[in-house]
Amino acid sequence: MSAATEPVRFGLVVFPGSNCDTDAFQAVATFPGATARYLWHKDTGFDDIDAVILPGGFSYGDYLRCGAIARFSPIMDAVRGFAGDGGLVLGICNGFQILAEAGLLPGALIRNTCLTFVCRYVNLRVETTATPFTSACTPGERPRIVVKHNEGNYTADPETLARMKANDQIVLRYVDAAGEPTDAANPNGAVESIAGVCNEGRNVFGMMPHPENSVEDGLAGGTDGRCIFRSMIDHVLAARAAHGAGAGGDASRPAAAAGGAR
């Protein structure tokens, strides 16, 4: 089997309070060229993984600040190393919160301005396709995806925001039906209607909406979330092709007992 036809291997980090892990697993499984495996939070490393997803949920209950405990979990050292080596890391909702807490993404996520949990379909606008997570989208594409969170209000100081803009790190915004980032269309009060951001290296991406709940026809969520997974798979395959027969798992990644506790 050639490197190009080997499946793209997703690792899904499972904290004891993760609750969108199985949804993400099944979302990956809807892509013929992809496989998924669970990574247990107590594990200190993993290998043979092309992309890591930190799924939604309530990592360790999150009765304190969301993700404040999770950032110290053993698996996060491995994720940090993986990201440092250029591996793709997607944080969805609680995963985004954890990545921000861990310092892998700029800014922070605070309580929704409405002070309640919000579960709602929102219109997004893809602000840049120059990321491994949105490359399969068309510029300005407006996927409609569900958000469901208590603390999705993205914030960052003005200097950080300016730097992020200069680096094209703002990936998704909440917009209205006409495509404008209005206050009414912003479900949580996020600064500048920001719904998703990437790091400077562009290999770590966090988003509050749940693309894994928008991948299958016949369900309420629709299929607008597919472009995120499609982009990641395409990116891994393209990277493999560029590296010739080198496949995905390069030697610099931390090697340790793999998880998959469930």
Place this chain on the structure above:
Amino acid sequence: MSADQSGRAGTPGIRLHATLADAVKLGLTEDEWHKLCEIQGGEPTYPELAIYSLMWSEHCSYKHSRPILGRFPTSGPRILQGPGENAGVIDIGEGWAVAMKVESHNHPSAVEPFQGAATGVGGIIRDIFTMGARPIASLDSLRFGEIEGEENARQRYLFEHVVGGIGFYGNCIGIPTIAGEVYFEDSYAGNCLVNAMCAGLVRTDKIVRAKAAGIGNLVVLIGAKTGRDGIGGASVLASQEFDETLEEKRPSVQVGDPFTEKKLIEACLELLDGKLVVSMQDLGAAGLTSSSSEMASKGFVGLDIHADRVPLREADMEPWEIMISESQERMLSIVEPARLDDVIEVCTRWDLDATVIGEVTDTKLLRILWHGEQVGAIPARRLADESPVIRTPSVKPAYLADEPVDPEAVAAGDDTFGLPAGTPVYPAPAAGDEGLGAALLELLAAPNIASKRWAYEQYDYIVQANTVQIPGSDAAVLRVKDTPLGIAFATDCNGRHCYLDPLRGARAAVAEAARNLSCVGALPLAVTDCLNFGNPEKGEMYWTFEQAVEGMAQACEALETPVVSGNVSFYNESFGNAIYPTPVVGMLGLLDDVSLTADHRFKDEGDVILLLGPDTAALDGSEYQKVHFGRVEGRIPDVDLDLEKRLQAAVRDGVRRGLLTSAHDCAEGGLAVALAECAIGSGATGGLRTDDPDTAVPRFLGAEVELPAASSGSAATEGDAAAPSAAAGRTDIALFGEGPSRVIVTLAETDLDAFLTLLDGVPWANIGRVTGERLAVTIGGIEAFRLPVRRLCEAYESLPQRLH
């Protein structure tokens, strides 16, 4: 605790002696005291008394309801487990079964709404996974007092915090809250209702029952540590009326920890799936006491419980406190000694305590030990089987009317609603947007009808990736993964109808739940019920209870939906005022092919609109009567269960064959509100998605509807038997009156003939077409109203702004 002079013996510092006075303090009667003394062969120890007081409380023993509940049909070809276990189980085919149950958490929620509602959700979830089923859906049926106005700030507080508590628990634990209902009526002002329902999926060959077995096996407590929270919840809160001591009862409310429960679900399902435990039981009301005595009595064995081995949050707890604590997120399991290490390994991986606290014995006694010394021993089966049964002599309440109201009546001098003598009681609004149109907007904005988006958007209704129809539809629909099947759920009960006629109201509640399922194309399979009533020691209340159970039983028999599980909540009274009788019906439906479902949203311009069902729109008990005239009186129409069954079969067939583009039950607000809801729902982009007027593309579809002139006789024309012709020629009652067995469907004109062949004698009327962006209704050639759907939507969505 340590200063009790009256009764200490044996182990120093432990309360052992009990008296009749203690028994009365714990809610037992003198008769019950004598009976338990007879079973015990003498006066009980204090731990024994504490156990009896809980197990014989109304909440645990169903002493007032047991003799009546036997009326329910409980078996059927698909029923794998009826009442008597933690949840009922229904075979849905393809090797899968659904476990489901609804339970009340009314009194804890009235005392502390956030935690009361949260732990209600947590408790019912444990009932489901105890059966070996993975919880896949939560529903909630809520009742509060009126919420608008300065004077009702407390009701708003309760509503907001109950919704917050449900979301807090359900969202964290990752179980979608997919449907529910909420009503606001003054009768619930002192006693809100919080009924939580959960359903789970289990392979038919992996159903677990809570029965202790295997002499010498170990009793293992899994999960959270035990504290003093919820001590006496079942007897203090659930089995008494409320009075001015409400605040003092706050310590009896438990505190929920959904994170621990999430770990508990995963660990327990792993234990059950791997057959590492013999059986399992959750610790709910009355804690360790009820779980251990039930497991012992069901298994015809004894259990020794070493109370001193229970991991505690508070070090100085006494054995009786440990036995009755209602600390949440705990499970009791029976484990073979050889499997203990495996069980502990799984629990440790999930960071949960698993502690051996006892063993299965052949004594048939529930024995409580404290550092090796026996402090209580109770015959487990006699504790369960010989609990008291009380049948209150029932008395028909004086307020009940035998006849419907006369809409043309004028007030008499003694009119209790305060109208001067001679004024019309029910003055009809004039035709036109300012009259009947304004009445429609008033109804759409009324809290009982208005959009519940504010509440359900606080619930994760999408997690687990099975949701096909989101809240706001007639019924929620989920797919069953890896099968073509779909399952649907609805909860229903109009308490006002049950107040005016408990028999008819209960029949209607079952029929409406089934109708809602049929509207999404699902075949109704089974019922779980939560019977919320006042003080059963009062004859009039007991009469309404008997009538409601009879009504439910009749409808469940006719519609072939057995009752598989449920809960009775009595004493829903405060300061002597009872709630409306509220027998909440939770129902499961099955779709053979989940891709063939329908919702209530108008889809296509030009579709024909049919009204199916009888001509029975009535003013009595309607939302219109309450909202527009401020009155609740009369006698509600009865549901014809044979016609109901044929109607539902026709609607289901129409959905399954893909003939119907929408289907919607006519409920509160009658035909006009049902039409408005179909039109408002059309505004959502992408069909099944949530309606969000802030961000959705505005694409409302309205309708042109024509009804024959309202007359006092039947307006039936050929094929048009259903066209409303309200009493005494009242167009307002034709529009807003309520009656059972009515459904609006839309379909392409080309499918009309095919659909009509399915009707099997069900009355129907072709009442108009889907068209334009306005809803216009003409009656007898006179236009009743013509309103932009956008305006209807604004009224429908206006409640949150009015409350804040």
